[in-house]
Amino acid sequence: MSSRDSFDICVIGAGAIGLAVVYELAKKYKNQDVSIVILEQESSFGQHVSSRNSEVIHAGIYYPAGSLKAELCVTGKELLYSHCVQFGVAHQKIGKLIVAKNSEAEALIQLKKNAIANGVLDLQLLNRAELQKLEPHIDADTALHSPSTGIIDSHSYMQSLLHLAENLGVQFSPYSRVEKIDTHANAFVVHCLLDENRNPEQYQFNCQQLINAAGLEAQSIAQSVSSVPKNTIPNLHYCKGDYFDYRGRNPFSHLIYPMPEANTAGLGIHATMDMSSQLKFGPDTEYVDKIDFEIDGNKARVFAKSISSYFPTIEAGDLKPAYSGIRPKLSGLGEAAADFEIQEESAHGVPGLIQLFGMESPGLTASLAIARHIADRVEL
Ligand SMILES: Cc1cc2nc3c(=O)[nH]c(=O)nc-3n(C[C@H](O)[C@H](O)[C@H](O)COP(=O)(O)OP(=O)(O)OC[C@H]3O[C@@H](n4cnc5c(N)ncnc54)[C@H](O)[C@@H]3O)c2cc1C
Known part of the structure; x- marks a missing residue:
């Protein structure tokens, strides 16, 4: 991690969704001197939900009409196939x-x-x-x-996203575990533990826009944001x-x-x-x-x-x-299936914060559409 003390945008979690989000944001702010960082607690990207799935590009058959899952799966499928063709990602x-x-x-x-x-x-x-x-x-x-x-090589897909994002100036920071986020005036202060297992070091920086794409840990990140009302965090x-x-x-x-x-x-x-x-x-x-x-x-x-x-x-x-x-x-045993929950300021009252909860299937298929959905909502 560089010793910068502020970034414009910070994304937490380098799974398929976080990587797609930084790529989309980097395209949106190309040549605009906007700094974007993606933090990942592991040594590399995609070691959690994104590498433990069926690797199926879903058509969008099952989800209730009008749901985010339906809309983002159907749009995401087309975006994903085009991406694979354009950037040589293995798929069938x-x-x-x-x-x-x-x-x-x-x-x-x-x-x-x-x-x-x-x-x-x-x-x-x-x-x-x-x-x-x-x-x-x-x-x-x-x-x-x-x-x-269809099917996709999800590792190659994520690799392509990271490569494209880095070429557009995004900074990827592995070994960076986010521990807590404070909110001050119009900025977030992100507290990280770097290199936890070898040479642990505390590091903190400011950012204006924060996107929580931490997958299975999205709720615990949300719990750590000082200004987020706890009753807005889904189970x-x-x-x-x-x-x-x-x-x-x-x-x-x-x-x-x-x-x-x-x-x-x-x-x-x-x-x-x-x-x-x-x-x-x-x-x-x-x-x-x-x-x-x-x-x-x-x-x-x-x-x-x-x-x-x-x-x-x-x-x-x-x-x-x-x-x-x-x-x-987001749904418990026997409960009706829940939709993706993408929370913006209107849901939790914190300007500049977007949180993604319940990013189960078809999150891989939908990742590029989710990224566009988020990029449309980020304003600097
Ligand atoms: C069994 C199964 C089958 C599936 N099959 C399919 C399928 O066939 N097709 C499909 O479209 N979707 C499928 N999915 C869904 C798809 O895999 C997910 O929607 C997608 O991978 C979620 O990506 P993500 O980036 O949100 O999560 P993740 O890949 O888990 O990424 C989150 C990242 O955040 C990091 N992180 C967490 N906490 C911190 C922290 N404090 N500090 C820094 N970093 C942190 C993690 O290390 C991780 O790398 C399946 C899921 C499962 C579980």
């Missing part, structure tokens, strides 16, 4: 199939209607024979084909999702999703793959009290049972624990 628009039994056919049609209301107009309903042609190993009566769903619920790798050859050429169950916290244990075509299944949903990425290998049986509803030949022995991620949810 492989498409996705939401597969259903006859008893779920009506719900599948409702899902298509919801997608249309969100502006997703390219979905196609398939019958069993059409589905069999695309995916012979799947057992389902009907399916919804989403051609605009945080950790919801863990485990993934299991498939040991055999990947038999699929699309992402395969079951029908989402009503009021569950995820989209169902689905089949997704990375850029090297490694097939994996997940994530499940488990509300937990603390951050712990351990996976119980015995869950393979539960996974296999769930997956066998659409991929009948799967056995528990085909699955091996891969990795897990934790969703920063």
